[in-house]
Structures are given as C-alpha cells and as structure tokens.
Amino acid sequence: MQHYLSTLNLLGADFRDLETPAYVCDLQALRRNLERLNEVQQGADCKVLLALKGFAMWSTFPLVGEYLAGVAASSSDEAQLGREKFGKEVHTYSPAFCESSLQQCVRYSDHIILNSFEQWRRFRHLLTGVEVGMRLNPAHSEVDVALYDPCAPNSRLGVTRQAFDDDALDGISGLHWHNLCELGVDALQRTLEAVERQFAGSLKKMRWVNFGGGHHITRDDYDRSRLISLIRQFKERYDVDVYLEPGEAIALNTGVLVSSVLDIVDNGMKVALLDTSAAAHMPDVLEMPYRPEVVGASPPDERKFTYRLAGTTCLAGDVIGDYSFDKPLAIGDKLIFLDMAHYTMVKNTTFNGVRLPSIVTWEPGSGFDIVRRFGYSDYRDRLS
Numbered sequence: 001m002q003h004y005l006s007t008l009n010l011l012g013a014d015f016r017d018l019e020t021p022a023y024v025c026d027l028q029a030l031r032r033n034l035e036r037l038n039e040v041q042q043g044a045d046c047k048v049l050l051a052l053k054g055f056a057m058w059s060t061f062p063l064v065g066e067y068l069a070g071v072a073a074s075s076s077d078e079a080q081l082g083r084e085k086f087g088k089e090v091h092t093y094s095p096a097f098c099e100s101s102l103q104q105c106v107r108y109s110d111h112i113i114l115n116s117f118e119q120w121r122r123f124r125h126l127l128t129g130v131e132v133g134m135r136l137n138p139a140h141s142e143v144d145v146a147l148y149d150p151c152a153p154n155s156r157l158g159v160t161r162q163a164f165d166d167d168a169l170d171g172i173s174g175l176h177w178h179n180l181c182e183l184g185v186d187a188l189q190r191t192l193e194a195v196e197r198q199f200a201g202s203l204k205k206m207r208w209v210n211f212g213g214g215h216h217i218t219r220d221d222y223d224r225s226r227l228i229s230l231i232r233q234f235k236e237r238y239d240v241d242v243y244l245e246p247g248e249a250i251a252l253n254t255g256v257l258v259s260s261v262l263d264i265v266d267n268g269m270k271v272a273l274l275d276t277s278a279a280a281h282m283p284d285v286l287e288m289p290y291r292p293e294v295v296g297a298s299p300p301d302e303r304k305f306t307y308r309l310a311g312t313t314c315l316a317g318d319v320i321g322d323y324s325f326d327k328p329l330a331i332g333d334k335l336i337f338l339d340m341a342h343y344t345m346v347k348n349t350t351f352n353g354v355r356l357p358s359i360v361t362w363e364p365g366s367g368f369d370i371v372r373r374f375g376y377s378d379y380r381d382r383l384s
Contacts, residue, residue, distance in 0.1 A: 021357035033218040034067040044231035046242040054247020072245035076104035083108040133174035140194035178212025255341025277311030297323040
C-alpha cells in the first residue's frame with residue numbers, strides 16, 4: 001500500500017467537505033497509466049483498447065482518447081457508448097448474440113468477435129461492413145480464481161482446438177483470446193506458446209490478433225520492455241496487427257471510494273456502519289473475494305483499535321472486512337478505500353434502494369469536480 005500511496009497525489013487532498021459516498025478518480029494518475037500504455041503502443045507498433053467492462057467513466061474519455069486507439073465492448077449498449085462518447089475504434093465481443101443485439105453491434109462496431117462457428121454460420125449475412133473475428137480457447141489457465149478463469153474446464157468462452165473449424169475461416173480476418181487476470185508478461189509468454197502450438201496455421205491466415213485483457217501493464221513492476229519484444233516478435237512471425245484490451249490496467253491505482261462512518265455498534269467486536277456497501281458499491285469484494293486497503297488502516301489487531309467495516313444494506317454478509325486503526329473511529333469520520341476506479345462503477349447496483357456513490361474527478365490545481373450525483377430517479381427508472 002505504501003507504494004500506492006506515494007503515487008496517488010489525490011491522497012494529499014482535503015476530503016473533509018466531500019459529500020460521501022463518492023468514487024474519486026485522480027486524473028493525473030490516470031494520465032500516468034495512459035502514458036505507460038502508449039509506451040507499449042509506440043514501442044510494439046500495436047493498439048491498446050479500453051475494455052469498457054472494467055472502466056467506462058465516459059467523462060474521462062477525452063483524456064483516454066488522447067492515447068488509446070478505441071474501446072472493447074461486450075454488448076450493444078457498450079458498443080454504442082464507445083461510438084458516441086469515445087469516437088474511435090469499437091471492437092465488440094459477446095459469448096452469444098441474438099439477431100437484434102448483433103444488428104445493433106454491427107451498427108456501432110468496427111470489429112465483431114464471435115464465440116462459435118455456429119454463430120458465424122447463423123449470422124454471417126448480417127456481418128457486413130465490419131471485420132469479423134473468432135475467439136479461441138487455448139485451454140491454458142493462468143488465473144488462480146476459478147470465477148475469473150476463461151479457460152477453466154467446461155468454459156463457455158472461446159473455441160477449443162478440438163472444436164475449431166479451419167475450413168470455415170473464409171471471411172474471418174482476426175483471432176482473439178482472453179485468459180489472463182491481473183497478471184504479468186510471463187503469463188502472456190506462456191499463453192502465446194500455448195496458442196501457437198495449437199493455432200499457428202490459422203494465425204498465418206489472419207490480418208489481426210487480439211491478445212485480450214488481464215495484462216497488468218501499468219503496474220510498476222510489469223516488464224513493459226519484454227511485452228514490447230513479445231509483441232514485435234509475434235507480429236514478425238505472423239504478419240498481423242496486434243490489439244490488447246486491458247480494462248483494469250487503465251484505471252489501476254487511479255481512484256478511491258470515500259465513505260463516512262454513520263454508526264458504531266458492538267456485538268462481540270466493534271462494527272462501523274458506513275454510507276457505502278460491499279454488496280452494492282464494490283461487489284468484487286464479495287465476488288473475488290478480496291479485502292480492499294484503507295488509508296491509515298492495517299489488518300486486524302496490528303494497531304490498537306480494531307473494527308469491522310460494514311455496509312447499510314440488509315444483506316447479512318455486507319461486510320467489507322476487519323481493520324485496525326491507531327485511534328478510535330468516530331461517527332462522521334471519512335474512510336478512503338484504495339483502487340476503486342475499476343470494476344466498481346461498472347458493476348455497482350441500487351440494491352435496497354441504496355444510492356450510488358457520486359462520480360468525482362480530482363487533479364492538482366483544480367481540486368474536486370463532482371461529475372455526477374445519483375438520486376431517487378436512478379433507482380426508480382431501472383424498474384417499472
């Protein structure tokens with residue numbers, strides 16, 4: 001956490017008057033990540049796409065668009081957002097399309113990536129004016145958490161070597177795979193070896209290849225020079241354009257979730273009830289699961305005062321985790337959860353009618369800018 005703190009200037013801001021809960025994105029930190037991604041683009045002569053499934057804060061798209069080539073979408077709505085708000089390349093993949101959703105995706109996309117040859121045969125007549133790709137399943141797992149492993153046994157994602165139809169590639173110009181999550185370049189190298197062992201002949205027929213996401217490119221210890229070398233060598237072997245579509249790496253360590261203590265109860269241990277929620281506002285805490293870091297806090301019992309931090313929904317398990325502090329918490333105290341820009345805003349819910357956190361940007365000299373507040377109508381209008 002200390003290294004994170006040293007790179008996020010936002011944490012020197014005065015949060016006392018900030019309305020909570022609020023997601024706050026440090027635009028300076030976001031630009032730092034984009035510069036690192038652009039280093040890869042320039043060095044490897046490849047293109048990096050913003051995966052909207054991880055970060056879709058479209059008020060930042062003018063900044064992101066200064067650096068990246070476009071967006072990776074997973075639905076017709078994401079594709080439309082990418083076209084209307086980003087305005088550059090749109091690459092769309094879904095595990096399965098219905099006819100109406102595919103027609104909408106074709107309208108807004110430059111690349112459409114299919115998940116099976118059956119979808120290719122069924123919908124080929126609709127796929128005019130776009131580049132068509134097929135998703136591979138290299139059956140090569142690198143991810144420890146089964147929930148996030150696209151190559152887990154019996155996965156629905158991508159075509160395995162056994163099911164791959166080399167005779168049906170006419171009209172398909174690209175191949176795509178995605179099997180990583182929060183991983184370094186070593187995992188990519190092993191993946192490339194697995195893909196090439198199985199699909200080298202098909203790769204030679206393609207114009208482009210998409211290495212998917214899960215590359216932690218903007219992390220300080222990521223070997224970007226080695227990534228550049230791997231991509232350049234791959235391009236030379238197969239004479240293809242290469243795309244990467246990280247979601248998390250773009251917003252990694254760029255944002256926080258700021259919350260306030262509403263009450264403190266004692267039921268065998270002190271429990272601080274917050275105006276945020278693991279279930280509604282940071283669902284990966286329960287799904288992954290993981291324990292987010294909090295500024296000024298340590299694991300339980302390492303400091304003098306230990307608390308369980310919990311949300312206000314009626315879900316019994318709406319618990320963020322146990323933390324210790326140097327001083328007792330008090331009602332009204334602000335708590336800052338780290339690395340809350342990615343897979344938060346895109347996954348949050350209004351469960352129990354709990355309002356979504358405001359979306360805020362911050363940069364030196366300008367301070368906080370509340371981009372969006374949410375209210376009753378946001379809850380009402382998603383129902384009927």
